[in-house]
Every structure is written in C-alpha cells, then in structure tokens.
Amino acid sequence: MNRMHIMPVKRIDGEIRVQGDKSISHRAVIFGSIANGAVTVTNFLHSDDCIATMMVFKAMGVSIEEPRRDTLEIHGKGLNGLTEPPDILEMGNSGTSARLLCGLLSGQPFFSVMTGDSSLRRRPMKRVVEPLRLMGANIWGRSDGDHLPLAVKGGGLKGISYRLPVASAQVKSAVLLAGLYAEGKTSVEEAAPTRDHTERMLRYFGASLELEKDGKVITIKGGERLYARDIEVPGDISTAAFFMVGASILDGSEIMIKDAGLNPARTGIIDVLKEMGASIDVSNIRDRSGEPVGDIYVRSSCLKGIEISGEIIPRVVDELPVLCVAAAVADGETLIKDAAELRVKESDRIAVMAECLSAMGVKVEVFDDGMRITGGKRLKGAICNSHGDHRIAMSMAIAGLVADGETIIEDTECIKTSFPGFEETLRSICK
Numbered sequence: 405m406n407r408m409h410i411m412p413v414k415r416i417d418g419e420i421r422v423q424g425d426k427s428i429s430h431r432a433v434i435f436g437s438i439a440n441g442a443v444t445v446t447n448f449l450h451s452d453d454c455i456a457t458m459m460v461f462k463a464m465g466v467s468i469e470e471p472r473r474d475t476l477e478i479h480g481k482g483l484n485g486l487t488e489p490p491d492i493l494e495m496g497n498s499g500t501s502a503r504l505l506c507g508l509l510s511g512q513p514f515f516s517v518m519t520g521d522s523s524l525r526r527r528p529m530k531r532v533v534e535p536l537r538l539m540g541a542n543i544w545g546r547s548d549g550d551h552l553p554l555a556v557k558g559g560g561l562k563g564i565s566y567r568l569p570v571a572s573a574q575v576k577s578a579v580l581l582a583g584l585y586a587e588g589k590t591s592v593e594e595a596a597p598t599r600d601h602t603e604r605m606l607r608y609f610g611a612s613l614e615l616e617k618d619g620k621v622i623t624i625k626g627g628e629r630l631y632a633r634d635i636e637v638p639g640d641i642s643t644a645a646f647f648m649v650g651a652s653i654l655d656g657s658e659i660m661i662k663d664a665g666l667n668p669a670r671t672g673i674i675d676v677l678k679e680m681g682a683s684i685d686v687s688n689i690r691d692r693s694g695e696p697v698g699d700i701y702v703r704s705s706c707l708k709g710i711e712i713s714g715e716i717i718p719r720v721v722d723e724l725p726v727l728c729v730a731a732a733v734a735d736g737e738t739l740i741k742d743a744a745e746l747r748v749k750e751s752d753r754i755a756v757m758a759e760c761l762s763a764m765g766v767k768v769e770v771f772d773d774g775m776r777i778t779g780g781k782r783l784k785g786a787i788c789n790s791h792g793d794h795r796i797a798m799s800m801a802i803a804g805l806v807a808d809g810e811t812i813i814e815d816t817e818c819i820k821t822s823f824p825g826f827e828e829t830l831r832s833i834c835k
C-alpha cells in the first residue's frame with residue numbers, strides 16, 4: 405500500500421498552476437468524440453479517471469492521439485459514428501465516467517457492458533438508470549440496475565421531462581446526453597443548481613439548449629449536430645482548493661494559483677472560505693472555451709467556524725473534505741448539513757473524514773447528512789487511511805502540514821485518479 409509522510413511546515417508560498425479540470429476533461433473527450441471533425445484538447449487532465457473515459461471512446465472506434473501528456477487530438481465521429489465495443493468497458497474509480505457514459509450508451513443502437521473498481525461498484529446507479537429506462541433504454545444490472553456491472557442496449561429513445569430527485573450534475577448530464585439521441589425534446593429540472601459544464605460545452609459546440617426558470621430547467625432537442633472546436637481546459641478549482649485551504653490555515657502563507665476555472669457552480673469553496681474569514685482575491689477573469697478562468701490569490705488568515713448547508717452544498721460538494729480540515733483549525737464550531745451525498749462518493753466521506761480528524765484529536769460529531777466539527781485545538785500527527793478516496797488522501801495531507809509531529813496517509817495510490825502531480829506540487833510550495 406502506498407503511503408505519504410507529511411511533516412509540519414512553516415508556511416506555503418509560491419505561484420502554481422493546477423492541472424486541468426476533471427469534470428471538463430471528461431466532457432471534452434465525450435463531446436469531442438461525438439462532434440463532427442477534429443478537436444484538440446489542451447491542458448487535458450491526464451489522470452486515471454479521465455483516461456478511463458478516453459479508453460471507452462477508443463473502444464467505440466474513436467481515434468484519439470496524445471501528442472503530449474496533456475494534449476489530445478480527437479477525431480470526432482459525429483453523433484452516430486460510434487461502434488459496438490468489443491469488450492467490457494472499464495470505468496475504474498470514476499463515477500463521472502460511469503454515469504455520463506450510461507446516458508450516452510443508452511442512445512446507442514448497440515450492446516455494451518460497463519464495470520468499475522470495488523468502490524465504484526458500490527455506488528448508486530439507479531439515479532441515472534431510472535430516467536434512462538423512462539426514455540426507453542434497456543439496462544440490466546445488479547440490484548435491479550443500481551450497481552455496476554451494467555449492461556445497456558440502447559437506441560429508440562423518446563424525450564422526457566424529468567425532475568432530478570438529487571442535486572447531481574452527473575445525473576443531469578446523463579439525461580441530456582441521452583436526450584441528444586432521443587426523439588423530440590428532453591427536459592431536466594434541478595432543485596438546486598449544479599455544475600453546468602455539460603450545458604456550456606454543448607453550446608460551445610453549437611447545440612441550442614433552452615433554459616427556463618433561471619436555468620433550472622434545461623431542454624435539449626434530439627439530433628443536434630455538434631461542430632468540432634478546440635478546447636483549452638481550465639485549471640481544476642477542486643484541486644486548487646487543497647492549496648487554498650493550506651495557505652489559509654498556515655501562518656505567513658501566500659499563494660497565487662494561475663488559470664483556475666471559476667465556473668460559478670464550482671466557486672462555493674471561495675465563498676465558504678471567505679465566510680470563514682479567509683483572505684482570497686480573484687483577478688484576471690477571462691473566458692476559455694466557454695468557461696470562466698482567472699487567478700486566485702490566497703493569504704493566511706484566522707478562520708472561524710460557520711454553518712455550511714442548503715443550496716451551497718452542490719457548489720462545494722467535492723471540497724467538503726478539505727473544508728473539514730479548515731473547520732478543524734478554525735475557531736469555534738462548523739456545522740455541515742444537507743450533505744448526505746457525501747456518503748455515496750468514492751468513500752463515505754462523512755465517516756472517513758470523522759475517523760481521520762478524530763485520529764488527529766479533533767472533536768467531530770457525525771449526522772446522517774453532515775457533521776459538527778469543533779475547531780481551534782492544535783492537530784496531532786496521526787496515521788490516517790484514505791479508504792481509497794483521493795480527496796480524503798489530499799485533504800489529510802493538508803491537515804498534516806499544520807499538525808504536531810508526523811502524519812502518515814495510508815493508501816495514497818488513489819490520488820492519481822484526479823491529481824497525479826499532487827505531492828510534487830505540494831512539496832514545491834512548502835517552506
């Protein structure tokens with residue numbers, strides 16, 4: 405089992421660029437593959453999760469070249485150019501691949517089987533299978549289709565109007581992808597806004613979407629043609645989040661993160677940290693392939709505990725583990741509510757963060773949909789197991805920087821699902 409050893413540091417300092425955004429890298433491969441023409445993707449996140457998505461399209465006959473580690477040349481085959489994969493499709497640890505591709509495969513007139521690693525095979529799939537079956541897809545799987553492996557025989561779909569029972573961009577995107585292949589119109593309505601990278605990329609490729617109710621209802625017409633355009637993937641704000649929290653909690657720190665994605669559905673981390681008292685400035689905002697990007701400057705400050713709940717949750721869903729670390733250092737209590745989704749991520753992030761922070765001497769009370777963290781006491785170095793969850797491993801590495809003594813993170817292999825260069829980047833700014 406891989407381990408990471410972290411010793412306390414004085415401060416972090418420097419200018420970094422984080423790797424390409426994971427959500428947008430997945431979508432660049434998906435939409436590039438079904439666009440008409442060639443698409444060059446730069447700053448592609450070369451991580452296990454995004455590679456899983458790329459391998460699926462290669463298995464369906466799409467030619468994808470990799471002239472550099474972070475550059476793809478995708479020869480899009482148009483909406484109806486994919487071919488039946490000759491073998492089982494392996495999604496690895498990636499929920500985004502499994503859920504979005506379940507939607508895409510439902511639109512294909514061929515047979516396919518998807519599976520994933522032991523963590524992904526435990527994660528709920530009914531949330532996508534249910535609407536896709538309503539559209540006419542034939543999907544078989546364990547637990548009546550709630551768990552991978554899933555077998556899909558798609559084609560012949562009909563558009564539906566669907567209200568999402570969970571705030572999930574993956575479910576929204578799966579239904580919109582199937583909608584591209586359905587007869588008539590497909591509408592999804594979300595209760596709380598989630599990341600809209602799918603909608604932005606569809607528009608960037610020339611598809612027309614109708615938005616109603618402040619963007620909460622999204623409608624797509626079947627058969628929209630996608631026109632190939634190059635994509636420059638913004639830096640991943642979810643990986644920037646680790647350094648934002650690190651710089652906030654380590655006295656005397658100062659960090660500049662260049663070219664980070666600033667999609668408003670993803671900037672909850674900035675809003676929450678600022679509410680906790682963090683010193684963060686965003687500058688140089690511009691458009692990159694339909695997404696806002698900019699530079700994020702963070703200086704250390706005294707954080708205080710707050711409540712994190714309600715509509716902000718989908719905007720910080722992936723950053724809650726590292727926000728738990730901020731909460732452990734902040735003065736007073738932080739209450740996280742309405743976050744039951746954390747229980748069905750790569751690990752049960754409520755249970756695992758509680759276990760890791762408790763090992764470091766932090767008082768944590770756990771609820772079904774969140775936790776209460778009492779901060780302000782100096783953390784103790786400890787042995788923390790990531791349970792195979794990349795965001796837990798990276799969050800606990802940040803916690804280790806402010807703890808007394810050594811922190812050992814066990815099971816760190818998973819970090820390469822989203823951020824293969826994490827340890828090098830972190831070590832390069834530790835003083």
Ligand code: S3P
Pocket residue numbers: 426427428500571572573574575577599721722745
């Ligand atoms: C993602 C959506 C989120 C997020 C995941 C990536 C996406 O999941 O947690 O890391 O790219 O659409 P949910 O849609 O399940 O909330």
